[in-house]
Amino acid sequence: MLILHAPLSLIKPLRFLALPRSTVSLSLRSQLTVIKLARRFASMADSSATNADSSPEHVAGEWYAVPELRLRDHRFTVPLDYSADRNISQKISVFAREVVAGGKEEQELPYLLFLQGGPGFESPRPTESSGWLHRACEEFRVILMDQRGTGLSTPLTVSSMLQIKSAENLANYLIHFRADNIVKDAEFIRVRLVPEAGPWTILGQSFGGFCAVTYLSFAPQGLKQVLITGGIPPIANGCTADAAYKASSEQVTLQSEKYYKRYPQDAEVVREVVKYLAESEGGGVILPSGGILTPRGFQTLGLSGLGFSGSFERLHYMLERVWDPILVPGASKKISYFFLKTFENWLGFDTNPLYALLHEPIYCQGASSEWSAHRLIGEDESKFDAIKAAKEGRPVLFTGEMIFPWMFDEIHVLKPFKEAAQILAEKKDWPPLYDVIALTNNKVPVAAAVYYEDMFVNFKLSMETASQIAGIRLWVTNEYMHSGLRDGGGRVLEHLMAMLNGKKPLF
16 A cells, blocks of 8 residues: 555566567567557556555545646545544545655655644645745655645535534534544554655644644654644643633733834724724624624734734725725715625634634643633723723724634624534533653654744743753744744745754754
8 A cells, every 4th residue: 555655666667578589479469459558557557656545545646736846635534533433433534735846756755744723724725836835845745634624624614514403413523623633634644645654744833733742742653853833832731721812812912002003093993993883783783794793803803913924014904994985975984895804804714614613622631611712801801891992092902813702693604603612612521632741751853933922822831831842942033923934935944944954053
């Protein structure tokens, strides 16, 4: 099975016995027949290499191209629940895209698995060789895996999840889509894809870094090196969501203040919008999808507007067009369709609902989250009360990467999943995601970029965890925000690789 997934150069061609001319005399037609048969067998050998495994567990497609890259699709059939009997367990599909630099399809290259941020987001779809992927393909055979439930991996969409009629059944289904099972999928793929089931390098961005630390905890034998960008998780027992969101609220406050220093005129614009929404019938404005934009919903613009490179600018230009022009004298003031549609596009819950459903459960080990962000913001309600701030003439603070229970009332596509979300928030018996003993005895080389002003993965919590991972090398920088891997071209990946291959000194 493994040889079928190796580069073609490793597959020995079929050889045919050459018979002496004196023994056999072939007519021209017979010679042509032999040639055709030889070509057919050779074609079958090539097809075996490109179509890969004939078993139902793994199907590989043909090579295809985008500028300067060659790609091949793989589909794996894996258990939904790895703890259940493999023969009777429900199966799901996991999709992975193999990417190499053009002309390197047959070269023997080490493998690098990319673990996407999230939870609930699919891997990148390459359109060209650029950024970190270009740098990675100089040395690696890159595997872009759609984490289970995303992209082409039995995607859990707002429509597909409606097939599960019971909220309890849906919640019981969703518990299998955290980092522990993502790592098990990765191991399932590695032993079937990498020649001789050898170890591979992994690159984890944001939540992908959380998955990388889970990988180090429970399957280090599958790892050659680990690279993490903005993704070192808190690993204490229980549910660490409280610690994460407390730190997050502090950072998002700082980011809000920085935003208003950059664009002081927007403080009044935001207050106007909050007052308008609060005074509207029903306490908000109907969104294009059928949901409602309320003052607290408006504050969630901080999720996409405060923590990435260039996000301040995008938020400002969005607020520039918040109001419709008055074309007819006496017409009432209204929030523009442009703004409302852009707001929904920024949230992304219609295309990636797992982000909302699993965001707090990714922090839980043996304890429930009990709507952690909602509780913590409630404890500091006067600080984040948008209506009160607008009335008092204070800057309205945005919120950051936080999921609230009221979202399942106000965001149209999330309404059907409100009860399932509540079940997940109350669930206590979450299995472990990390093994501190294994991490303190880690032998796998690890390098991580830690962003000093990261709004999504807190710097202090990252440093606490890093102190418990033996041998980890850290690059602490404020040159990049959370999106440094994407924004830095190949520089962030190059820096981390250099830290592990001796190009960067230890001190």
